[in-house]
């Protein structure tokens with residue numbers, strides 16, 4: 693069931709979310725949370741969503757990117773659940789993308805982030821996983837997982853001039869962006 697998205701200003705987006713215990717996974721409550729996150733992501737047209745965005749301060753995010761081709765990269769990440777994730781930066785070199793966020797509707801901002809990361813996490817069954825990511829996918833993962841630690845992309849915009857309304861972005865910038 694889709695839920696209302698919490699918007700910037702809601703304290704839940706600024707808290708560090710609580711880690712799951714293994715026993716919390718594989719429960720009807722957890723499966724219901726994942727379903728609500730998935731339905732909300734689809735309803736609002738995101739490629740990722742984190743539990744705090746629907747008001748649940750727990751460390752889980754989901755990302756699904758199907759056949760997206762942006763910036764010359766073809767990206768396919770089937771619906772992936774990240775529980776209790778930790779990011780390791782493999783290359784301090786950064787890359788910039790225009791980002792948006794379901795919790796900050798109607799805005800776009802240019803953010804530079806490390807371009808090569810390793811993320812370690814548990815899947816929805818509690819199994820340990822790791823995923824190495826570069827390029828656009830590395831940025832999407834960092835954006836979503838930031839939500840679990842009270843950080844929004846606006847905190848990472850280095851040049852305030854590169855923060856604007858969606859309509860002006862489309863009018864004057866005309867570049868692909870991350871929704």
Ligand code: ZN
Nearest residue numbers: 792793794795
């Ligand atoms: Zn976001």
